[in-house]
Amino acid sequence: MSKFQGLDAYIRRDGYELLPFKFDRLEGDDYVITNMTGEHLVVPMEELRALLSKDLAAEHPLYASLRAKHFIRYADEQAPLDLLALKLRTRLSRLAGLTSLHIFVVTLRCDHSCPYCQVSRQMDGEAFDMTPEMADKALDFVFRSPNPAIKIEFQGGEPLLNFEMVRYVVEAAKRRNLVEKRDLEFVIATTLSLLTDEVLTFCHEHDIILSTSLDGPADLHNANRPRVGRDSFERFEDGLAKARNVLGVDRVSALMTTTDKSLPRVREIIDEYVRLGFNGIFLRALSPYGFAIKTRKFMTYNTERWLEFYKEGLAYILELNKAGIPFVEHYASLILKKMLTSNDPGYVDLMNPAGAGIAAIVFNYDGSVYASDESRMLAEMGDQSFRLGNILTDSYEDIILSDVLLDALEQSFTLSAPMCSDCAFEPYCGAEPVFHHAIFKDVLGRKSESSFCKRNMTIFKHLIRLMQSDASTRRLFMQWANAC
């Protein structure tokens, strides 16, 4: 007789127990099951039934994967619990750092007059500029954050119209950081239309990243972004080349805004990004804030139409990759990080508890402090619900422990929110109290009517189906998941 025992001798048959997981129909008879650490598996209905009634045979091909992904275990096994705990801690580890992104709205003045823009003003004078006193107070606040990594992002309006304030904040922050020794990063959100050599020299000297806007081909970009001279795109392209030249090709990123004019043109938009040498695009939906609602721009297309646009764009991007052009869709890559890794990308819209205030915070030109960029846009529309205080008069504690913030975080918490708490896609989603307040006037909203919910659920399912149906897409998605 052999000294070795066969596989059979090692297969346990003493009955498994279920670890916590949730499920939802993917399509047809296929269900997706997920656990709190974001592990997922697609399981046909019949197997799901057997799994739940603890009748699934140990020989079933899914069985080993269910164990490895920690959906089931044997009662005496400790490693699955240790690993689940470890992965959950890792996913939530950002929370302990508290606020990292600090947005300084240095001015509301802008040289563009985009119809969908929430906040900008076409005027001269200093009524819409941040003052040095506010900036000093805001920096006091920034360095009260316990986060070892601090990002300061300048927004507007067009921040370059108040470049003196950008310079002031950067220099003051760096002086303080000699003692604080944080990992300090600066970003300017700019259209590049007013970029000068002086600005670029300063950005180079202080290692500042430029985050800019590109909506697609010249005619679309210029139609979306009117400016005196109708030369927004030309100025962008010119500024992009100059900025890359001085700062480095990876120090300039671009974001796009989807308008009704963009919807039939997703391939052209992506082609424009490829032509200009970007290695990815963020296909964003138009947000329901500010002038977008006022001018009814938001109402001109619905979520279904946007999802079509998104899926068409993603399919085209997958084609490009198969043709040997590496190109990423950034929204997918943020979600894929939640699906395929044990890390969280820290993307404010898809965080739970919500990212408002505790992942990002906004210091407005007038001294108001807001829980998020969307919150100040809402405020420009007259809704002050997420105004946390005033930087000149309120303390750090007043602001970060304000009822406005804590109530919003607590009430929108997805693990207790109706319909979220038992949603299989909850591990990939976020609380988003500001969006739901803007639409429903309460931070929870009605999920069955929520376009946020519909948009994200559809994308989650779409990404899982794509991975399920094509191994090479799954491999590509693994790379995306680890690239952000």
Next chain:
Amino acid sequence: MVLRTTRAFLVSSQELPEGYQHYLIPEPLEWRVRELEGKSSFTLLPNDYNYLGHNDIIRLDGQAIRVLFRANSGHNSLLVTEQCNHYCLMCSQPPKNIDDSWILDELEALIPLIPRETPEVGFSGGEPTLAGRRFINLIRMMKSYLPRTVVHVLSNGRTFADEHFARQYAEIAHPDIMIGIPLYSDDPDLHDYIVQAPGAFQETVQGILNLKRLGQKVEIRIVLHKQSISRLPQLCEYIARNLLFVDHVTLMGLEMIGFTRANLDALWVDPADYRDVLSEAVGILAAYRMNVSVYNHQLCLVNDDVLPYYRKSISDWKNEYVPECDGCARKSQCGGFFSSGVRNGYSRAITPFLV
């Protein structure tokens, strides 16, 4: 002169210096016995030992000569015990359940003699950690006597599931030590079958977690054969998802020695038939930015996407090539075969690269 009383002298055709504790006379120089007879102790070295050189360490036990350490080899591996709590299907060093603590006595005597400039020393078994406190002591001695020597330990990791043991190990604070731990499947039952030990998977995973929690370096070692290949991509995803923090993952070809020959039907799969699975596995680990190496493979049996991770791992004195390799233009970049195993069979797909 004072050092001479602690050392043996390897006799050459040169003049014989006086005062050494012992003299080793290679067989071809047997005639020099006359010069030492009656004056000093000496041993005749048979021709098999003609590779011995300066700073090598040997043990003389009656007529028996055992080489413990070779100073000019970069691959000194010290066997700690032949006992093991695994009985792996493909074990290259079949375990013995006997009291071999004499080996530990010998290692404790050996470590202080190893030259201080030695770049690397390995510990293997059996399962070295079964020596318990004496294993901990060996590692402490390595740090004390050879602080600049890199240490690599082959262990199944299970002993480190005991937090107290893991802590004792970590508290040595060796400056450069790595534990290489095998993990053969994400399916606990399959892993336990491959190592022929129920419950092994759970303990190994907890051992890895304990070591990493204590900031220790860990390498995961995966030997590729029919059993481990069956879920290799799933195993790599499991590692990326659960053990992303390990320092190195190695994917190793099967050596045709030891138990492998007895279990050939259960183990053998031609590397030519799993080359795409290997590419997928490497692709997964690399996508997650893990440090990955492919060992013990022949260049003509791996896809091009594996090349950045391909290591010519078989040391020069252990490797050889087969007749099919004649005329291959890339022999110098290829690890070739283990000379100990190749006679027992190899891939049918070995093909020379022609210029």
